[in-house]
Amino acid sequence: MLFFALLLKVTWILATDGGHHWTYEGPHGQDHWPTSYPECGGDAQSPINIQTDSVIFDPDLPAVQPHGYDQPGTEPLDLHNNGHTVQLSLPSTLHLGGLPRKYTAAQLHLHWGQKGSQEGSEHQINSEATVAEACSVGALLLQTHDSAASLAYTPPQVGEAENPAYRHILSHLHEIRHKDQITSVPPFNVRELLPQQLEQFFRYNGSLTTPPCYQSVLWTVFHRRAQISVEQLDKLQGTLFSTEEEPLAPLIQNYRIPQPLNQRTIFASFVQAGPLYTTGEMLGLGVGILAGCLCLLLAVYFIAQKIRKKRLGNRKSVAFTSARATTEA
Numbered sequence: 001m002l003f004f005a006l007l008l009k010v011t012w013i014l015a016t017d018g019g020h021h022w023t024y025e026g027p028h029g030q031d032h033w034p035t036s037y038p039e040c041g042g043d044a045q046s047p048i049n050i051q052t053d054s055v056i057f058d059p060d061l062p063a064v065q066p067h068g069y070d071q072p073g074t075e076p077l078d079l080h081n082n083g084h085t086v087q088l089s090l091p092s093t094l095h096l097g098g099l100p101r102k103y104t105a106a107q108l109h110l111h112w113g114q115k116g117s118q119e120g121s122e123h124q125i126n127s128e129a130t131v132a133e134a135c136s137v138g139a140l141l142l143q144t145h146d147s148a149a150s151l152a153y154t155p156p157q158v159g160e161a162e163n164p165a166y167r168h169i170l171s172h173l174h175e176i177r178h179k180d181q182i183t184s185v186p187p188f189n190v191r192e193l194l195p196q197q198l199e200q201f202f203r204y205n206g207s208l209t210t211p212p213c214y215q216s217v218l219w220t221v222f223h224r225r226a227q228i229s230v231e232q233l234d235k236l237q238g239t240l241f242s243t244e245e246e247p248l249a250p251l252i253q254n255y256r257i258p259q260p261l262n263q264r265t266i267f268a269s270f271v272q273a274g275p276l277y278t279t280g281e282m283l284g285l286g287v288g289i290l291a292g293c294l295c296l297l298l299a300v301y302f303i304a305q306k307i308r309k310k311r312l313g314n315r316k317s318v319a320f321t322s323a324r325a326t327t328e329a
């Protein structure tokens with residue numbers, strides 16, 4: 001996935017992870033993060049699996065507004081292999097609106113799976129993971145980590161067509177194959193990494209998905225997915241190393257598994273389309289509709305009967321009136 005982290009603050013937050021070595025698998029893997037980073041064991045962690053039948057529709061959630069994302073300036077952007085992910089630094093002229101506070105851009109990064117894998121996203125929707133995830137992080141200009149960041153993400157799906165926005169990142173990966181390598185990429189329209197339609201999203205309170213896992217992140221998970229091509233996914237899964245030198249270890253599977261939702265509420269800015277009902281409910285609905293149709297038919301029949309009777313009555317009275325007129329004449 002792609003994270004757009006916004007602002008120096010987030011850079012600072014992500015940089016100050018306490019210096020403990022951590023990985024996704026093995027003795028320093030995600031199960032062990034809480035030992036060195038207690039907040040990783042908290043009860044409001046990210047990512048999560050979003051069960052769409054238990055989200056709460058909130059009609060007052062405004063759409064996220066990415067400001068300046070389509071004009072990232074003239075300065076080249078830093079692209080960094082930090083051993084955990086590939087991270088694009090964003091200029092602080094970029095910020096996110098439509099959130100409870102204004103968040104300034106800091107960086108954007110990606111999560112993906114192993115070579116050939118169809119799983120790599122962190123967030124899941126109805127237990128379904130996608131090949132990768134793209135996120136945008138916004139941070140507040142505040143002094144403490146508890147007011148840190150907001151991330152938005154778009155989980156890509158694989159298709160035929162290449163995604164031109166991802167090309168700006170993926171075509172430079174070979175320049176930063178080893179950990180701690182940095183390259184410059186020409187500024188590009190970062191807005192294109194976000195879905196076209198920003199109105200449909202899920203919103204919840206969570207955490208950074210990497211140590212130190214601070215529980216200060218307001219998440220926006222877009223419903224719409226971006227598309228990347230098979231070649232692009234191959235490149236993402238197969239180019240980078242998580243180590244500086246030999247022995248080289250591939251930088252893959254850099255995603256955290258979904259964390260317990262606990263008491264949190266997930267809000268949705270939209271009403272779910274798609275299969276709203278289970279089979280049983282559909283059957284019930286079908287029977288209900290049939291019964292409804294039958295009642296309607298009967299009602300129409302009786303009304304028609306009534307109208308006919310009334311017409312007959314009217315005709316009688318008309319006949320009577322004219323008869324009387326005739327008599328009077």
Ligand SMILES: *[C@@H]1O[C@H](CO)[C@@H](O)[C@H](O)[C@H]1NC(C)=O
Nearest residue numbers: 203204205218264265266267
């Ligand atoms: C997140 O937490 C804050 C503080 O508790 C609360 O005011 C806000 O409504 C929560 N937002 C969501 C989306 O749950």
